[in-house]
Amino acid sequence: MEQIELKNLTKTYVSKELRSFKDYFLALLGRIPERRLDAVSDVSFSIAKGEFVGLIGRNGAGKSTLIKLLTGILTPTSGEISVLGRVPHRSRRQNNYKISAVFGQRTQLKWDISAYESFRLIRYMYDVPEARWRSNLERFVRMLDLSRLMYKPVRTLSLGQRMRMELCAAFLYDPELVFLDEPTIGLDIFAKEVIGDFLLEIKRSKETTVLLTTHDVSDIERLCERTMILDGGKVVFDGETNGIAEILEMGIFLEFKCEKRETVLPPGLAGGQAETLPHCIKINGVDKRDVPRLTQSVMGLNNVLEIKVEPPDFEKVLKNFYASKIPFGT
Amino acid sequence: MRAAFARVGFTQNQVYSISTYLNILAAFLFVSVQYYLWSAIFEHAVHGQYSLSDMLQYVLAAEVLSVCLHSNADRQLGQMVRTGSLAHVMLKPVAFTEQIFFESLGVNAYRLLFICVPLVLCSIFAFGVEYHFGPARLAGFLALAGLAYIFIYLFELLLGLISFFSVNTWGINSLKMAVITVFSGRFLPISAYPENFRALVDELPFKIMYFEPLNFLIKGGDWAGMFIRQCGWIAAAFLVVFYLQRALLKKMVIQGG
Numbered sequence: 129m130e131q132i133e134l135k136n137l138t139k140t141y142v143s144k145e146l147r148s149f150k151d152y153f154l155a156l157l158g159r160i161p162e163r164r165l166d167a168v169s170d171v172s173f174s175i176a177k178g179e180f181v182g183l184i185g186r187n188g189a190g191k192s193t194l195i196k197l198l199t200g201i202l203t204p205t206s207g208e209i210s211v212l213g214r215v216p217h218r219s220r221r222q223n224n225y226k227i228s229a230v231f232g233q234r235t236q237l238k239w240d241i242s243a244y245e246s247f248r249l250i251r252y253m254y255d256v257p258e259a260r261w262r263s264n265l266e267r268f269v270r271m272l273d274l275s276r277l278m279y280k281p282v283r284t285l286s287l288g289q290r291m292r293m294e295l296c297a298a299f300l301y302d303p304e305l306v307f308l309d310e311p312t313i314g315l316d317i318f319a320k321e322v323i324g325d326f327l328l329e330i331k332r333s334k335e336t337t338v339l340l341t342t343h344d345v346s347d348i349e350r351l352c353e354r355t356m357i358l359d360g361g362k363v364v365f366d367g368e369t370n371g372i373a374e375i376l377e378m379g380i381f382l383e384f385k386c387e388k389r390e391t392v393l394p395p396g397l398a399g400g401q402a403e404t405l406p407h408c409i410k411i412n413g414v415d416k417r418d419v420p421r422l423t424q425s426v427m428g429l430n431n432v433l434e435i436k437v438e439p440p441d442f443e444k445v446l447k448n449f450y451a452s453k454i455p456f457g458t
Numbered sequence: 459m460r461a462a463f464a465r466v467g468f469t470q471n472q473v474y475s476i477s478t479y480l481n482i483l484a485a486f487l488f489v490s491v492q493y494y495l496w497s498a499i500f501e502h503a504v505h506g507q508y509s510l511s512d513m514l515q516y517v518l519a520a521e522v523l524s525v526c527l528h529s530n531a532d533r534q535l536g537q538m539v540r541t542g543s544l545a546h547v548m549l550k551p552v553a554f555t556e557q558i559f560f561e562s563l564g565v566n567a568y569r570l571l572f573i574c575v576p577l578v579l580c581s582i583f584a585f586g587v588e589y590h591f592g593p594a595r596l597a598g599f600l601a602l603a604g605l606a607y608i609f610i611y612l613f614e615l616l617l618g619l620i621s622f623f624s625v626n627t628w629g630i631n632s633l634k635m636a637v638i639t640v641f642s643g644r645f646l647p648i649s650a651y652p653e654n655f656r657a658l659v660d661e662l663p664f665k666i667m668y669f670e671p672l673n674f675l676i677k678g679g680d681w682a683g684m685f686i687r688q689c690g691w692i693a694a695a696f697l698v699v700f701y702l703q704r705a706l707l708k709k710m711v712i713q714g715g
Contacts, residue, residue: 252462
């Protein structure tokens, strides 16, 4: 069952650019020409119940605007949008009972009081039965290691601690659809790991649909089978996460540790594809069908002690993608 | 659920205990300034319909109202718009207008208890101010003050909604202060204004915020007339806020990513 369906969705922002000091005075008279910008442009896709989908893109690609359109906070300029069977900006409050969001740079917790008070408020706001609220809270507090932090004012928590609290709050009322907008931004590796483990457990135990926006591609690799890449407000890739490299034909990386200092390369490799170092051969961009043949020929020419076979680095793939701007089909 | 919002509003103030003590001190200073100021004025001039005792009751009761009648919806909304935190508020299944209203009830309950009560006690026991109204007058005043609360909330909400397109609340705040200072009777009974100006103020809705409830408390008068007038202005403000909010939500922009 599709929980999100978008058809040719566009959101246009109108802005005024004040370039000179004079423009500030002209703005008072309303004389600054308006500039229109499509933050989301002709986007179409659908997401089924229970899917974990990664949404990536550079700064200003339109990711956050897309999430705000899906939550109904923003009204689209044109196109069709359906979230949980409703038009989100028309049925925002009905949808809000089943939707949750974490915005990495903002907080939904009340700043001056304990997170527990905010959790309590959530229970009343979403009309969660006491038993379910309590069992969820106990479980999440254990998973996210929050027991010592629950009654401290939110303003005294570190970023990592606060983000763990935010995730607890976001899932407390068993929402059907969760938008995670850069939930690991600025966090250390330990906090990232706890959050990653928590989301994996949610994925395993609940049928929650999650749309995860992040700049940290390792989060996407770990959690999402499907990835969408947004660029210039358009979806330029929508498919399996590990299929991105394949489509880009970046190939596999091979590294051979050899006994002798001088190494011999097999014939027929493209220029720049291989690199020889003392006791080492590195070959980039190998088609996966060529891996056995190439390995055999390197082993025939050198006394190989160790072989490393690696899929292309996801971050590097993305970088190449942005650089090449290859038009992908969806 | 509404009580939960009020509880959050109440507890948010409670955490700043030093601020509470400073507020009580400020209240004491306020009473002393008002007492000596109006005593000096009345020593040198007779002041129309208000005696010194009436005037002291008026300005102190006005202070009580100003402490616990404001929801600060304009400031809150302005901050939400400027920082983009409006996104979270809009994601709740409760309208942001309701969230602000009920949270402000908690905030104001706290301020009533910890600022207004000490202020009134201080005026009675330290300065010997006498309050002459009976229980019936007080009940009538409380009803009018309750309606004033709703009108002030709608007025502040209207100003807050303007920040949806102005983003900065600086000008809005100045406008609010000017309106309250000049037209509402917050600092001086409107009956003490020059006649021409009073005629203008009488035509505007702002006197229902302070002057009418306070004047009824001190001098009595046509309660039903005031009540109907307040209801009329509240209905008008509600319609303006309702339609403006609906129009603005369609054009809303959330600041930041």
